[in-house]
Amino acid sequence: MSDSFPFSNFEQQHQWYQDIDNANRNNIFCHCRACGYEWMDSKKEATCVKCGNKDVESISAWQFPDD
Structure with missing residues (x-):
């Protein structure tokens, strides 16, 4: 197994992507x-819920500590 590929099989990779989707x-x-x-959403490719603009910055909030 290559050092650049952290998964030993497809199922592990699929589970990792599923875990990221669940966290998002x-x-x-x-x-x-x-x-x-500003608002919270479930998708990174969001459209502004107030003005309808598609120029929206999105950040996965679970990446940051709560403190």
């Missing part, structure tokens, strides 16, 4: 660059 559920911080509105 309702846990993506979104910020509209047009109107400044």
Whole structure:
């Protein structure tokens, strides 16, 4: 196994992606660059819920500590 590939089989890789999807559920911080509105969502490719703009910055909030 290569050092650059951390999974020993397809099932482990699939489970890792599933775990990331579960962590992202309702846990993506979104910020509209047009109107400044901020909200939590489940998808990174969000459209602003206030003004409809597609220029939205999104960050997986679970990546940051709570303190």
